[in-house]
Amino acid sequence: MFRALADTTRRDIVRRAIDAEEGVAELASHYSMSFAAVQKHVAILERAGLVSKERIGRRKVVRANLEGLRVARRLLDRYEELWRGRVDRMTALVAAGTEMEEPER
Amino acid sequence: MFRALADTTRRDIVRRAIDAEEGVAELASHYSMSFAAVQKHVAILERAGLVSKERIGRRKVVRANLEGLRVARRLLDRYEELWRGRVDRMTALVAAGTEMEEPER
């Protein structure tokens, strides 16, 4: 998931896939790399659940997957929760009047 | 940034860095790889602004950087904004009674 988002081109594809309804070839036209390269990127994004393809005529339109993006965001949210949890625990510790046995080291 | 989060070990280090106050060596003890490898991971996370080190005695304690994590989350939020913007534009389009020239083909 994060691995899929790690590549600049792929993040840009996701961006385009959000509001455009482009096929793979049209997407590829925006970049200075080969069609096949772009297609591989799309495949990776698809496997990561960030994008999905729908056959329309002879094209396959690439659409961003909101739910997929939400999954990634939620993972980052978890970190913030952990952070908050840590702060809470520290606060509780202080509130309980508990001193640290080994002040620092 | 996303590249830094792309590695499993690094994400785990971030997780630990949130509530633990461990030095690089202590962090390394959790993983089955060499000390140097873990240190390189920490260096990458540091360059990405996700983590910072503070000298305490002869150790360097690794702490997660909340602001860094927020940056990543905000980037993902932007995608959702784009998505919403797209929906809004479509709604506006429909509201304006504008028909698509090429319905779908």
Add this chain to the structure above:
DNA sequence: GCCACATACAACCGTACGGTTGTATCTATG
């Protein structure tokens, strides 16, 4: 059915990445 278009996939290539070991630096402690 045939041709052109759009996508898929395989084979290959250079390079960056995750890992190793070895050596240097810095700091506390005896």
Add this chain to the structure above:
DNA sequence: CATAGATACAACCGTACGGTTGTATGTGGC
């Protein structure tokens, strides 16, 4: 100040990744 502890850094290695070209598959138009 010598030594052990903790971190930094450089050189090297295998492999996965981003890119290429070439060929196959599938769909629409004539």
